[in-house]
Amino acid sequence: MAFDHVKNADCAHCAKRFSNVFCNSQYDAMEEVNSEKVCSTYKKGELIFKEGSRPHGVYCVNYGKIKLSKMGDDGKEQIIRLVKAGDPLGYRALLSGDGYNSSAVAIEDSGVCFIPKDLFLSILEKDSNLSLEMMKLLSIDLKKAELKITHLAQKPVRERVAEALLFIKETYGFEDDGKTIAAMFSREDIANIVGTATETAIRLLSEMNKDKIIQLNGKKIVITDLAKLIKTANLSD
Numbered sequence: 001m002a003f004d005h006v007k008n009a010d011c012a013h014c015a016k017r018f019s020n021v022f023c024n025s026q027y028d029a030m031e032e033v034n035s036e037k038v039c040s041t042y043k044k045g046e047l048i049f050k051e052g053s054r055p056h057g058v059y060c061v062n063y064g065k066i067k068l069s070k071m072g073d074d075g076k077e078q079i080i081r082l083v084k085a086g087d088p089l090g091y092r093a094l095l096s097g098d099g100y101n102s103s104a105v106a107i108e109d110s111g112v113c114f115i116p117k118d119l120f121l122s123i124l125e126k127d128s129n130l131s132l133e134m135m136k137l138l139s140i141d142l143k144k145a146e147l148k149i150t151h152l153a154q155k156p157v158r159e160r161v162a163e164a165l166l167f168i169k170e171t172y173g174f175e176d177d178g179k180t181i182a183a184m185f186s187r188e189d190i191a192n193i194v195g196t197a198t199e200t201a202i203r204l205l206s207e208m209n210k211d212k213i214i215q216l217n218g219k220k221i222v223i224t225d226l227a228k229l230i231k232t233a234n235l236s237d
Helices: 030-036 091-096 117-126 128-154 157-172 187-194 198-210 226-232
Strands: 038-042 047-049 057-063 066-071 077-083 103-106 110-116 214-217 220-223
Touching: 030 110, 030 117, 057 091, 057 117, 077 128, 077 157, 077 187, 091 128, 110 117, 117 128, 128 157, 157 187, 157 198, 157 220, 157 226, 187 198, 198 214
Parallel strands: none
Antiparallel strands: 038 110, 047 103, 057 110, 066 077, 066 103, 214 220
């Protein structure tokens, strides 16, 4: 359960309004969204929505970091997507009429705004451009999912660990030093992105640390040689 409301979460003054798909609507719905949305804060580790539950609207991240994860039959978590400020959440389930395919959990204290289903769908009906943008988002999600499945099946674990670090870096960027990933992940979370045992992720991260590809500072990870990390992931720069 959210423990507080986001203060001053006005769409017109949102830092991410220019990158948010909802705010790029040709139909000016900002006033409607502002009047009906509910914005709340979530503590680190707190559940925003649960896999299998029915959606009643869509979410938009005001600030913070969130992971989307599924539970396997063995009870092991698989992180399937990382979400940052400005990103929408829960739109696939709402548009398909299904339950949520994954659970959304705050990686750090986060502010999230909820837009009711009826309002969201009415905006889509009035703005064909926004509908097209949502289709693009769904297509991108599908492409990423297909690529992840292929890599899980074909890539060695070391390459997948390197790719996971690049995935986190691409999502959240660097701190001011231009080398430290601007997000803190436990070794277990990294393993759950990769799809491997935590012990394996720890061993491979330690190897990359010894090889001076990365530097481990607790949960903070410094990428000391980006070119080598890309090569280790077997990706083209």
